[in-house]
Amino acid sequence: MIRLVARRLMMLPLVLVGTSLIIFALSQLLSPYQRVATYVRSPQELKSFTLDELVRKYQLDAPLTTQYANWLRELAGGHLGWSEVAKEPVWDAIVRHFPATLELTLYASIPMAVGGVWLGTLAAVRHNSWVDHASRVFAIVGWSFPTFVFGLLFLMVFYGWLGWFPPGRLSVWATQAMLSPDFRQLTGLVTIDAVINGRLDILVDALRHMVGPVVTLSYLYWAQLQRITRSSMLDTLRQDYVRTARAKGLDERSVIRRHARRNALIPVSTVIALMVLGLLGGVVITETIFAYPGIGRLLATAALQLDRATVLGVTLFYAVILVLVILAMDISYALIDPRVRIE
């Protein structure tokens, strides 16, 4: 097990070099004039400078190797560069935007996984009954909805009409309370910081803001999980060992929970890990609709404005997360299925 972890961690630098090279090379497909776009916003700004001078100033016309080397040198010094869209160093931008997305991911993945697995199990166990059909309809509706439609409908009903779940991350008063000197910000996750500081009112406010994006995200993922869990469960339930378990006279609950579902969860856990990865990468549309300041919105804005330093930095950060999540996935296989441990 330790060897598995160590091997995966050793791969990390390779993944990073590869990713950075690919992104860097891709960004070279844009001409220096396109890349200088981040720096020029109005004709006024060119009053005393030509584009050529700006291109030279930011070394956008230097050969790929020089630019890459410059960037690596910066990176070695601990600088990911300056984010033109975030108006701060790229690393600071990541540190500020990632906790918001992480928090969203944490809260969204629990209902997503629990709900999806539960629906799938239910559908498989009550195969072809009305429960099966209803849960499938419920999930398929979620699957068919474009995120922005579902998110906006949610906002219209639960914010516009009922006034329950506002967009954003916190109310103004809660933000101010968190910014006051006697509030200690430790994790950047507002719900956890609120608990640490014993501020239940801020916790409630944060949760209220999170309902919208969490429901939107989990509902959209339920369908996939439901389908995979259902078919995986159906497969497992037909296996001999399940029949054996039943023949031994075990009650149906134990058969399903201890024997069938545990095995059926192996493919499901892969899917869950991939979904969590997707969530962590930032769910651009959801974050935009709910005005939620996460890393997805940052990356999307940076890409639109050709802000290379930010795209590169966030992508590298994402690569690290990717390797770590895949590692966690492998460990979870080993925990679910003892056979993996032997390999």
Added chain:
Amino acid sequence: MRRSGTVPWFTVVVVALALSAGAGLPAAAETVKNPDTMVKATYGEPETLDPAYAYDTASGEVIYQIYENLIDFDHGDLSKFVPMLATQVPSVENGLVSPDGLVYRFPIRQGVRFHNGNPLTPEDVEYTFERAMLQDRSGGPIWMFLEPLLGYSTIEELAKDLAGVDSFDQVPPEVLREVYRRVDAAVEVEGDTVVFRLARPYPPFLSILAHGGSWSSIIDKEWAIAQGDWDGSEDWVRWHDPKAENDPLYDKANGTGPYRLVAWEKGNQIILQRNEDYWREPAPIKTVVIRNVQEWATRQLMLQSGDADIVTVDPPYLEQVAAMPGVRVLRRQPWLANTAAFFTFNIAVEGNDFIGSGKLDGQGIPPDFFSDIDVRKAFNYSFDWQVYIDDVNMGEATQARGPIPASLPFFNPEQPVYQLDLRKAEEHFRRAWGGRLWETGFRMTIAYNAGNDARRIAAEILEQNIESLNPKFQIDIQSLQWPTYLQAYRESRLPLFIIGWLADFPDPHNFVVPFMHSTGTYAAAQRLPAELTREIDALIDRAVSTTDPEVRRDAYYRLQQIAYEQAIDIFLVDRTQPVVMRDWVQGWYPNAIRPGEDFYRLRKASS
């Protein structure tokens, strides 16, 4: 797929719920929500909070609330000034401007404190302007001080000129010290007064100083130095032309204004808190929040629920909010920006795909195509302003009468303009190029910057009308990336380019220079012929080197007349802007040059 049947049913229910949401709302509009907090939901992120670096309205809006200038415009009236951190507005009559217009004296107000408690002194004012000139970041706004005070548009140009070298890196240290001495001599403290010594008379100078929310905001010298900024010594190059990340003041702020900065959560929101020790009456609203909400539907719901008091609404959505209970929509508020289509008189030929064959053979246009006044007039008569204003700008514009927008002094309201008249257009086309153009026809490309639908449609209007006159006339339309577009027009490769100008300061000078002067941002790219610019340049120079309003009016009227008679551009529109707020927001007033709102004047009260 199993979608059929299920989705419509579910959708119908949710949409019905959502629609009934709108109907159920009006009752909520009665009570004022969050009475001591004003929330503006908009998009666009400030670049920086350093007044000398900022050159965009999103930054300006924040700086406007935190910092203050020596003087201000009188409640939005761009032709009248009122004192602010200075106790008087200098004029020749009160003796604070020298009769030759070269010396301006500002008595500095006593008893004003910065947000950190430091008192405002004349040294702070001197430091503010000297720091700005020495910093002079590339592409920044400080040319507006350098031109009147030192006679150059960049500090590097001055240094290179003094040293007689081509590159700023080669300027020797003693010349750098000389540059500092010149900057130092331009702004000086005399007792309680700050004295500006101009290199030449410059009538817009007071307008530049009065433009709030930007370059002229007074900063605290002691505090700035403590942040690691220029220390006031002659060793200044280290702080010259910083990148944003090396600018010590880029995300900090300490002004004398009605609001202090609490937090700039980048990409998300800015929170400002009332300055309780303000030298005037403290602001009625305690907290101001400027939130970055990209999605229009979300902003709309925030407005509807009263969580946002003021929202930015793009013209196509105005109809939606106009019907909303509890919401006030102010249409066509003045805004100092205009748009024109510029003819290039001498198009660069090298590798230019925009002019087809480059000859008058029906497959292209010659480089001097637009030097024929009949062509320019024919194009002007082919443009449909009504369609452009009503359908493209949704009424948020008026037809421009020349380079000077209508809200500025010396604008001539009687100036004739071109109107859509295809009969006249045809006459001019038949006469153009000695009648050859009508026989052979032409082909050219009009480019616009990708994503700018207003410019695309303007080009399409010309295309449609001109092609309808003669089957041998062909106009193609092509989109370019913004920087490529800028590059192409600056290299005079675009036969016709459509672009706007947003005022730096409210004076006709800021418009006639880019639109008409031989060195102007647009006119230079147009390569206006020398025989034309000789008269134009002389008029512009005359208008800017006197403070006599009669002389200035004559010159600007004549310039507007030339622009029309020579049809040097198709002057499209003066832009206006809609303002949308909850009707409990009181105290809003228009100001064509203010970046965003003046939160100090706003209150909340049920109407």
